Amino acid sequence: NISDEKKKLAMEFLTFSASKEQSSKLVIPQVGSREADGGYDPYRLSHMNEEDYVKQGFDRETTDAYLGTIKEGLLSPNLVVDIRFPEATKMMSILDTAVINHLNETKGVTATDQMRRDIVKDATADMKKVISEYDSRAHMEKSEKILPQYQKLRGVYGELNEDKNLIGDVRWIGYALGFVIIAMALLFGGWVAINRKHRVVKISQPIFLHLICFGVVVLSCAIFPLGIDDSGSTERGRDAACASIPWLVSLGLSLIFSALFSKLWRINKVFAAAATMKRVVVTAKDVLTPFAILMTLNFIVLLSWTLVDPMVFERVYTDELTSYGRCVPQGNQWKGFVATLAILNFTALVLVNVQAYHARSINDELSESKYIGLATLSMFQIFLVGIPLLAIVYDTPSAYFFVWCGIIFIICTTILLLIFVPKVLRWKSGASDRSTTANKFSSNWSHGNNASSAPSYSSQVENKNASRGDKRVSFDDKESELIHREKMDEIKDLVMEKHNIDITSIILKVERADEAMPVADDAQPESMADESA
Template sequence: AERLFRNVSFIMGQGAGCPDAITQEQALIANETKTIYMTSRGPERILTERGYQPYFFSIRLNSNNYPFLGLMHYSLQGARTVAIVYEVLGNLFFTGLGTEASLLAQQFGYDILYAANFTYLSDGVTQDFESLRAHLDAIAALRPDVIVLAVNNDAHRVAFDHLRTLRPQLTPKGIWAPQVPWSNNTCAGFGVNCTHAVGATQISNEDADTQHDEVLDISYHEYVNATSLGDGNAYVATDVPSGFSAFIQSVQAVYSYRSVADPATLFEDDEEYDLIVAHMASGMYVGNTFHGPVTFNQYGHNEGRNPTTLQTGEDGTSKVIFPSDYAEASYLYPAPGATSCPDGYDTHVAPDACVLCSLRCETAEDMNYIPEGVLASIRVLVAIVAIASVAATAWTEHNIGHSVIRQSQPQFLILIALGALISTSSIIPLSFDDRSEGADLACAMFPWFYCIGFNLSFHSLFTKVLRVKAIMDMAGTTLTRAHVNLWYYFYNYLALPMLVELALLMAYTMVDPMRYQRDCDDYDEFGSCVSSYGRCVTTESGAIIGGTIFLWHVISLIYGVYLCYRTRLMPSELNESRWISIALFSNLQIIVWGVPILALISRDPTTNSTQFVMLSMALWLNDSAILSMMFVPKIWRWWHYDPDMAPSKVVSHRISPHHDGKSGGVSHSVSGLPFLDTSEYDTIGGGRNKEIYSSKYSSSRASSRSKAVTLTLTQTLTLTLTLGLGLGLG
C-alpha cells in the first residue's frame, strides 16, 4: 500500500464498504507519504481519532451534523425537551450521531431529559435490546418533545415497535432517525411505520439532479445517463466523482495565476504539492461538484453545505423539507399523534397506527337507537294483533260446526288469522339493532315474515271471494248440480301464488338480502363519528327484487278489490265481499300511500325512528283491519244468532238475474236464510231463474273440525319449513 501511495498524487478511498479502521490505517500511510487521501465516509471521528492528518480529507459532509437542521427547526417550532438514545456497537456513524446530537441540543437550548446508549450483551455479538426498551420506558415517564434515535436497522425496528406500545402515555412531537431517507426514501423499508419521522442524508436525488460539476461542465443527471451508472439510481455515488473534481478544482485554483514550469513533474515538487494541500485545508471555497459546493474545514471535512433533511409522509415515502430550495413537502411539527384530546373525549390508539400518527379522540357516539318507549308501544300493538289472531282462531275452532262459521269457510278463516299474526310479527325483526348479534339475520327475515303473512291473509280472502263468484257465474246455466272443491281453490289460488312469492323471496335472499347498516351522520373535528343511525338496507339489485314483490302485491290487491266489486250484489248471507273489499281496499291504500312515503324519507337516515313507526303502524293497521273485517261481523252474527229462524235441512234461495237499467248489475231476492257450506251446492232449473240449495250436511261437526285442523296443521308445517329455509339462507 505504501508503494502505491508514493507513486500517485491523489487517492480516492472507499466509503461505507470499507471498515473504518482500514480507512484510518490508509490515511496514516497517506500522511506518511504526503499523498492526498480522499474518503467518502462521513463520521468526524474517522478523521480526528488518529490525530491531525493534513493529507486526509472527506468529500462527504460530517454525518455527525445530520440532526442539525432537524433539531434547529424543532426548536424554532417550540420544542424544548429532548431525549437521546444511540448505539455503541463499533459503528462510528451511529455513535457519532448520538454524541453530536447532545451537543446540538445544547446549542439550540434544549433541556436534555435523557441521554443514554446501549451495546452488546456479554457475548459481544447479541445486541442488548432489553436495555434499549428500558431506555424507552424511562423516556416515556419524562414525556420529551423530541426523541433522537441513532441506532441500526434492527434496533430501529425494536425501538419503533416498543414506542407504539407506549402510546398514548408517550407520543413525542417529533422523532429524528437516520433511516428516514434510506432504501430509496422508504425509511429503510419501514415505510408508514416511520410516518412523520425526520432524518437526513448527504444529498437527495432531487438535489443531486440540480448540481453542476465545474470540471466536466455537466449535471450529475447527465453524468449518470452518460456512464455505466445509467440506471438513474446511483445518487450515493456523487461523492466518488466529486472527490476527484474537488482535487482538480483545487489544482486549477492554485495555478490560475501561477506559472507551471513542467506539468509532467508538477506534483513531484513537495512545495508545489503542499500549496494544493494548503488551499484545500484553508476553508476557502474549492468549487462546485456533483455533491454540491465543497469547502473543507480544519479537520478535512467537507462543510460546503448542510445535509439534506427529509420527513416521511403518510404514504411511507420521505420527502425533502430542507433546504427549502429543494423542498418537496411542508415540514410538519408537532406530529399529529402529539395532539391531546380535549375534555370529554376518550383517547384511543389504533393497533396498527404508527408512532407519530394521530390518536383517535372519541366522545360518546349518539347511536340514535329507537326510543324504548316507542319500541314498547309498538310491541303492545303487536301483542294486541297476536292475541286477537289466537283468539279468532280459537273461536273459529270452538264454533266450527256453527252455521255462521260453516258458511264463512272456517278453513280460510284460520289461515287469515294465521297470516295476520305472521305479517304483524314482521315488526319484531325491525326492532332489532346492532346491540344484538342477530341484526343482519333479523333484517333478512323481515321480508319473509311479511310476505308469507300477506300471502296467507290475502289469498285466503281472495279464494273466499272466488268461490262466491263461482256461484254467481252459474246464473243462467243449465247445471242441475255443481260441486266446488275446496282443495282445488286451495292449490290454485293460495298455494301457487305462495310458491311464486317464495321464489321471489328466495332470489332476494340469495342475491342481496337486507342487512343492518350503521351510517355516520355527523363527525367532529377529529374525524370521529358523534352521531350515527342504523337500519336495514339493501342494494340496487335487492331493491329491484323488492320492487317486483311490491308490484305483485299491488296488482293482487287491485284484482281482489275488483272481484269484490263483481260480487257486491250477492246475498249477504252468501257474500262477505263488503267486508273483504273494505279490508283489501284498506290494505291497498296503506301500500300505495305508505310505501312511496317510506321510500322518500328512507333517504334521510335521521328519520330512522319515524320510518320504524310508520312501517310498524302500516303493518299493524293492515292486519288489524283484516282481522276486524273478517271476524267482528261474524262474531256479531254468531252472538245474535237465532236457531229457530233457520231450517234444519234444506233452505232455498232464489236468484233472479236481470239488468236494473242503472247499475248494470244483478238484482236478487231472498226467500230464506241459508246456512250454506259453499264447498257443495245444488243448482236446479235454468234460464233466468234458478234455485240454489244448500247441501245436506251428512258429516258431523267433528268431521268438519277434523278437516280444518288437518288443513291448519299442514299449512303450519309448510310455513315452518319455509321459515327454516329462510333462516338458513339469511
C-alpha cells in the same frame, strides 16, 4: 373472558420483550448471525447508541450515516408517525389504492376539483366502513373502539357524546302493537275452531278464515326484526333480522290475499253453477291452486333475493359524531326483486277485488264482498300515505320504525275486524239461524200482482196441509221456541253434512224455479193447484 392472571402474565411478557436488554438483542444483532435478518429497525432511544453497533461488528462509518439519517428524519417538521391502532393496515391500503387509482386516471391530464372530492369521499366512506365493522365487534366483545384508542395514543382522549339515533323506547310500543295483532288473530282463529260446526262459521269456509289469521300473524311478526339495531345485538343477528323482513311482509300479504281470493272464487263457482241449474260440489282443495301458485312464486323470488343480494344492517355516518342504522342490500339487484314481489302481490290484490265485485250480489253472510272492499280501500289509503312517510323519515330510525308499525297494525286490524266482527255479531245475535234464512226465501215465493185477490203459492201449500190435518207445534214461550229451532238446525246440519248437500246451490235453484213458476189465480182448478203444490 380473560382472567386477571392471564392479563398479568401477558403484560409481563410484553414488558420483557420490549425491555432495553432484550430488544437490543433483536434490533442490534451480531453481524452474520441468524437474527441479523430481522434487525436494524430501532424503536427506542437506547437503540441509537453507535458503540453498541460497533461492538456487534458493524462498520463505524456506515453506522454513523445510518443513525444520522434516522435522527435527521425525527427532527424534520414533515415527519409523520405511522398510525397505530387496530385496522391501520386496512386504512393505509384504502389510501394507497385511492392515490394509485387517482394517479393512473389523471396521467397526462389535470384532475378537476370534483374528481378530487369524489376520491376523498369514496376513500372516507371505505374507511368509515372499516371503523364501523371493528366497532361493532368491539361492542359485542365489550372492548374499546378505534377512536378512543387513537385519541389515547395522541393524548387527546375525551368522552364523546355520539348520537347514534337508536330506536330506543319506541321499540316497546311497536312490540306491544305486534302482540296485540297476534292476540287478535289467535282469538279469532280460536273462535273459528271452537264454532266450526256453527252455520255462521261453516258457510264462511273455516279453512280460509284460519289462513287469513295465519297470514296476519306472519305479517305482524315483521314488526319485531324492524325494531332491531346495534344496541344489544350481534352483527349476525342484525343481518338475519334485516334479511327476514322481506320474507315476513311478502309472505304475510300473500297468505291474506290468496286466502281471500280462494274463498270468494269458491263461492262464485258454486253460485255460477247454481245459476245454470247444475249441482256442483266445490271443495276447499279445488280452489287452493291459485293459493299454491302465488305462495310458490313469492318463495322463489324471496329465496333468490336472499341468495343473490341479501339485506344487511349498516350504520351510516352523517358527520363525525352522528349516525343512524338501516337495513340495506349489498348490491343493486334488489330493485328487480322488489318490483317482482310488488307486481305479484298487487296482482293478487286486484284479483281479490275482481272476485269481490262478482260476488257483490251474493248475501254478505256468504261472500263478505262489502267488507273485503272496505279492507282493500283501507290498505290503498295506508300505502298511499305510509310509503311517502317512510321515505321522509328514512334517516330517523325511531320514526321509521313507528311508521312501519302503524302501517302493519292498521292493515292487520282492519282485515281482522272487517272479516270476523260481522260473523261474531251474527253468531251472537242468532240472526243467521237457518230458519230465518228459509223464511226469507219462502217469503219471496208469492205470485200475482194483487195478494188480496190471488193466493200465493205458499198459501196454497199451507191450505193443502191444513186440509190434510197437519198440526203445528205450539210453544208456551219464546225461549222454548228458540231452543226447538236450534235443535232443528242441528239436525239439518247433520243431514246436509252426511249427504254432502250444498245449501247455497239449493237456495239459488229454488229462487230460479220460483221465478219460472206460472201465476196461480182464483179460476185455476183445485186439481191443478194440488199438482203445483
